[in-house]
Amino acid sequence: MWEISDYRFAETPPDAVRMLREGPGRGVYLAGGTDLLLYPPHCDFVVDISRCGIDSIARTPDGDLFIGAATTLQNVASNPLVADFAGGQLSRVAAHCGNRPVRTTATIGGNLCNALPSADLAPILLALDATCFITDEDSQESLPLGEFFLAPRKTVLEDRLLVGLALPAESAERRCASWKLTRSAEDIALVQVAVSVLITEGVIRTVRIALGAVAPVPLRSRLAEEALVDFDMKVEKPETLLRLIADAAAIAAGEAEPIDDHRAGAEYRRDMVRVMTGRLLRRVLGVEASASEGENS
Template identity: 40%
Template sequence: MAVKVFFNPASPQEAVRIMYEQPGQGAYLAGGTDLLCSPEWPDFVVNIRGLLATLAQEAGELVIGAAATISRIAAWQALSEADDGLMQSCARGFASEQIRNMATVGGNLASAVPSADFATPLLALEAQCVIQAPEGQRTIPLEGFFAGPHQSVLDRELLLKIRLPLPSAGVRTEFLKIGRNPGDIATINVATLLELECDKIQKARIALGAVAPTPIRAYAAEEFLAGKPASDENIQRAADLAREAVQPISDQRASADYRRQMSMVLTRRALQRCLGRNQ
């Protein structure tokens, strides 16, 4: 199916103005990997690929333009050094090389699928989303971005960039994913982050995907670990709490029972690997 009307705006503000003023159903185009697979094409397309591809390190944070490709995330050394390789690990296991060269971080988030790979590491890193609306920009935490399966807080607004506060020095992270095949859509994915001091956990972040209507944080598990020794017993209890937090469904990829059990297994495994214990 051919694109009926194609716009090439000069700025994010112009892109949003077109989206709101043009009649019919529109879509922003960055990588296009989701759009090309869509059974129904929009009435018009607004090209943003050249507008939002910046990667930058600013005072106390890293900034990812929404149109930055997955391949560029995999190769960004400053990010890998800051987050202990969390985003790089996610990027390297994302689909195929051809898709990584086209697909974008912003597109992965804006699709709002529960299994979105980048949602979990970005939740663990406490990302902030900068959104362009007709009246100006606003910033919200990523936890507030997802509204349900394939639903986000965006109307015709545009996700501009993702801001990541720089983690503490020595932070330890892990990203794990189960799919039917390497690079496949996640049956379940988990991202964990630990800050340690003298073998005591000062801070824990645990995020899970494909186990609820939206990607989630396991807040009870995080709160349980804070201030506790990094013992196997405490790790297991946190993994059990993560399992209690999920609300999985059964579909063609896995049953709800499998996802619930693997939520515990992957959380435990990821936390143990953060601690340098092979699982």
């Protein structure tokens, strides 16, 4: 039983921040409540943000895709603008998070603000260079999603509100793939990898490799990304690309900081980062390992 003395609805994002600060006592934001109701924190009141007007999805005049923090995962999964962006990979990830009843109330903002290392939406949003928009009572700040997570269950927010996320127009044309290794869609991920690449005139211009559930926070494997940037697919041989992909996958595994727990061992998780990163990169770059190389490549 969650014992709170007050349940309030905020009407605007600055309102929500003010309400949380004014008290009395300790308050907490509630979006879909799927996490909060499962693990109710000690607090005196709730500020419900579902009526703040931050639940829409739109393309901006610059072509960026803006997703309000209180948008449900179901709406992310079924929205045509999201389906049209980067091959629809974000839609697919949202469509496989938890189960349908959860997705109809759980929000994209709640998934990130919870700050679990295994948050399903984090790797794909990192791979698409998401920017977070944060509001205070009288000001707004934006920062890359990579700077949002500080530690398990800790973000940069403190008592501020996440109002939404923007994916840059440039990401819309990227080839993208992701993989959640888990026993079932409702289980916490054992390992997550998301990759995106931008290729123009046969040259790999942008590479993003993002990992989840293998470090205290979701993270990008920047050293692995660098291994593939500027590779000219018109000039170089496919075998050279396969070797670089194998190098990148091994570097990503090295950048992971997995732990042993009752779900999986750290070394298994690390090796799966290598295997999954290699497979996803080969898929988005359109090259296949030879049979002899198999999954060891």
